Amino acid sequence: MNQEALRTEVAHFLEFETQKMIPQLSIDCVIFSFHADKLKVLLLKGINQEKLNLPSGFIYQDENIDTAALRNLKERTGLDQVFLQQFHTFGKPTRYFPDQLQEAILSLGIDAKKADWLFQRFVTIGYYALVNYQQTNPQPSLFSEGFAWEDVEDLPPLILDHQALVETALETLKKDILTQPIGLKLLPDNFTIPQFHQLYEIILQRKIDRRNFRKKMLLSNILIPLNEQKAIKGHRLPNLYRFDEAAYALSLSGEVKMGF
Amino acid sequence: MNQEALRTEVAHFLEFETQKMIPQLSIDCVIFSFHADKLKVLLLKGINQEKLNLPSGFIYQDENIDTAALRNLKERTGLDQVFLQQFHTFGKPTRYFPDQLQEAILSLGIDAKKADWLFQRFVTIGYYALVNYQQTNPQPSLFSEGFAWEDVEDLPPLILDHQALVETALETLKKDILTQPIGLKLLPDNFTIPQFHQLYEIILQRKIDRRNFRKKMLLSNILIPLNEQKAIKGHRLPNLYRFDEAAYALSLSGEVKMGF
Numbered sequence: 001m002n003q004e005a006l007r008t009e010v011a012h013f014l015e016f017e018t019q020k021m022i023p024q025l026s027i028d029c030v031i032f033s034f035h036a037d038k039l040k041v042l043l044l045k046g047i048n049q050e051k052l053n054l055p056s057g058f059i060y061q062d063e064n065i066d067t068a069a070l071r072n073l074k075e076r077t078g079l080d081q082v083f084l085q086q087f088h089t090f091g092k093p094t095r096y097f098p099d100q101l102q103e104a105i106l107s108l109g110i111d112a113k114k115a116d117w118l119f120q121r122f123v124t125i126g127y128y129a130l131v132n133y134q135q136t137n138p139q140p141s142l143f144s145e146g147f148a149w150e151d152v153e154d155l156p157p158l159i160l161d162h163q164a165l166v167e168t169a170l171e172t173l174k175k176d177i178l179t180q181p182i183g184l185k186l187l188p189d190n191f192t193i194p195q196f197h198q199l200y201e202i203i204l205q206r207k208i209d210r211r212n213f214r215k216k217m218l219l220s221n222i223l224i225p226l227n228e229q230k231a232i233k234g235h236r237l238p239n240l241y242r243f244d245e246a247a248y249a250l251s252l253s254g255e256v257k258m259g260f
Numbered sequence: 261m262n263q264e265a266l267r268t269e270v271a272h273f274l275e276f277e278t279q280k281m282i283p284q285l286s287i288d289c290v291i292f293s294f295h296a297d298k299l300k301v302l303l304l305k306g307i308n309q310e311k312l313n314l315p316s317g318f319i320y321q322d323e324n325i326d327t328a329a330l331r332n333l334k335e336r337t338g339l340d341q342v343f344l345q346q347f348h349t350f351g352k353p354t355r356y357f358p359d360q361l362q363e364a365i366l367s368l369g370i371d372a373k374k375a376d377w378l379f380q381r382f383v384t385i386g387y388y389a390l391v392n393y394q395q396t397n398p399q400p401s402l403f404s405e406g407f408a409w410e411d412v413e414d415l416p417p418l419i420l421d422h423q424a425l426v427e428t429a430l431e432t433l434k435k436d437i438l439t440q441p442i443g444l445k446l447l448p449d450n451f452t453i454p455q456f457h458q459l460y461e462i463i464l465q466r467k468i469d470r471r472n473f474r475k476k477m478l479l480s481n482i483l484i485p486l487n488e489q490k491a492i493k494g495h496r497l498p499n500l501y502r503f504d505e506a507a508y509a510l511s512l513s514g515e516v517k518m519g520f
Contacts, residue, residue, distance in 0.1 A: 024282050025383060061381060065351030089349045089385050091325030121321060123285060125349050125383075175435060 006047060006143075007108040014110065018117040021058045026124040027065070028162065029055045029073045029084065030169035033133035033149060034186040037195065039202045040149035041166055042138060043158070044076065047145050048104045051159045054166075056124070069127045077147065078139030083185070084127045087172040090161060091123040098159055128169040130185035153202070173203050179252050184243050190226055192238035193217060222248045266307060266403075267368040274370065278377040281318045286384040287325070288422065289315045289333045289344065290429035293393035293409060294446040297455065299462045300409035301426055302398060303418070304336065307405050308364045311419045314426075316384070329387045337407065338399030343445065344387045347432040350421060351383040358419050388429040390445035413462065433463050439512050444503050450486055452498035453477060482508045 031042035043052035057072025059065055069084050097105075097119050105115055133149070140147045150156055152170060155163055173182060182203065183196055197213045217223055226240040291302035303312035317332025319325055329344050357365075357379050365375055393409070400407045410416055412430060415423060433442060442463065443456055457473045477483055486500040 022284050022381070022383065025285060059351070059383075062353045064353055065349065065383060068351075086349065089325065089346060091319070091328075091385070093322050093324055121282070123282065123319075123325060123385075125351070175439065179435065 003108065007110065010105060010108060010110055011114070014114045014117060018058075020060055022061060023117060024120050024122055025059055026122045027057050027059065027069045027072050028090075028124050028126050028165055029069060029076075030087075030126065030128040030166055031055070031073070031077070031079070031082070031131055032128065032152070032169070032173070032186065033131050033136060034195075034199055035133040035149060037198050038151045038153070039170075039186075039199065040133070041152050041155070042077065043148050043150050043156075044140055044144040045146045045148065046101065046104070046143055046159075048107075049101065049159070051098075051100075051157045052148065052150070052162075053159045054162045065125060069125070073127075073129070075141060076144065078141070079129075079131070079136065082129045082131060084129045085172075085176075085180075087126050087128050088165075088168050089123060089125045090165060090168075092161065093121060095122050095124065095160065096120070097122075101159065124165075126165050126169060128172060130180075130182060132185065132188065134188055170203070170205075174205065177203060181243075181245075181248055181252060184245065184248055187243075190240045190242050192240060193223075194238055196241075220247075220251060222251055263368065267370065270365060270368060270370055271374070274374045274377060278318075280320055282321060283377065284380050284382055285319055286382045287317050287319065287329045287332050288350075288384050288386050288425055289329060289336075290347075290386065290388040290426055291315070291333070291337070291339070291342070291391055292388065292412070292429070292433070292446065293391050293396060294455075294459055295393040295409060297458050298411045298413070299430075299446075299459065300393070301412050301415070302337065303408050303410050303416075304400055304404040305406045305408065306361065306364070306403055306419075308367075309361065309419070311358075311360075311417045312408065312410070312422075313419045314422045325385060329385070333387075333389070335401060336404065338401070339389075339391070339396065342389045342391060344389045345432075345436075345440075346385060347388050348386045348425075348428050349383060350386060350425060350428075352421065353381060355382050355384065355420065356380070357382075361419065384425075386425050386429060388432060390440075390442060392445065392448065394448055430463070430465075434465065437463060441503075441505075441508055441512060444505065444508055447503075450500045450502050452500060453483075454498055456501075480507075480511060482511055 033040050042055065044055055045052055055073055055076035057068065057076060059068040066084070066086070073079050073082060073084065102119055105118065106112055138147050152166060155166065176182065183199065186199060187195060193214050196217065197208060197210060200213065201208050222244055223241040224244050226242060293300050302315065304315055306313055315333055315336035317328065317336060319328040326344070326346070333339050333342060333344065362379055365378065366372055398407050412426060415426065436442065443459065446459060447455060453474050456477065457468060457470060460473065461468050482504055483501040484504050486502060
């Protein structure tokens, strides 16, 4: 998008859309996927910005916050029909648009007075989603010139408190691992036990004994073995599995068993 | 508080305080305690209101949302030094002050125009707390003529979506039971295993086998037995215990063990 088209879009947004929206309240989306043995998060590259940002947006006065989260994610990334889950609301009194972003917007020739709405303090509601990397094809739009899937364990510099948002989302995944089908949402359709093990190590943020993990998962009945992999040049590849979705759903009872 | 004093307070709030606050964003507190074998929640009785309400309030422009939650709880109930935990943000587009409450405020002789701030749609951030019933002495103030500890399993009619807030807070407790010292916060200093069992049944919302629960808790090393109760008229009373706080903290590792 060229500068002139962007100026028109931003000016229209400030002139006509902001008056229909709740002021000082935004939404940020942390979109996770699993690829090349790493847990990734979807980040956008703002026009003329060095730091990356999460897909974000605002809430219309007549809109449910959950609906607003889905709409904003679609508008910013093209992603649709994604399972979004609210995880935390962030409200430090210093949550203002960073100076550099304010400058970039004003440098478009936007009336500073009209941009005031955007430059107030914002409280933001965080949502996370789990998407299948292979089936996901993000299409960034307004404000972004590109996107990147970045490793959660090695994030580049992010604007505002977006790094803390990713970390809090990850802490939530850790708690939700007993009740959400995290493996099903993040792993490819056919996967190996080492991949599943790796995903669990990243989310639980600790080493997990490989043999115990394999044994427990094979005993759980949530895995369906596929055809054996053939040996290649004498190396035996790990077997492939897919999830028994009904059994997986049953195992996520939403209740903590705790041995009684 | 009489009508005239209340009118002065409300008028002052609308005239001078609201302009320093974030519009359309509020805080609600779900305060749990355990008493007489029931899980209770603290509710306030608004002046001239039939339905009860949770302690609520607003956020100053220069205030962290967590600080605002503590301040509001103190202002509404007198409770201080309470462990408050954010659990969910509620944002239906129909979250407006109920008509009856609007009427009650206007009936004080408040200028309707000035009350507009209060009568907008509000998104609310929910916080929960666990308090010890015996050590808690709430002191309701502005807007309230009294309070009640009501049984979460048998709530009276509440305003707005406050019942849904209590239910969501309870669902959060259920998930947090592995990572938060819920027993320590809610039970009296000295308690019986049947009390502990009852609390777990209410929070997990299911029957728990008494013998398994007792066995598991005695094996967990988090309980310190106190002196045996004497038999009264041939009935043996249950033994009393207190928590080994260090062992309890250790058992709440924040990580899900899942057998590996």
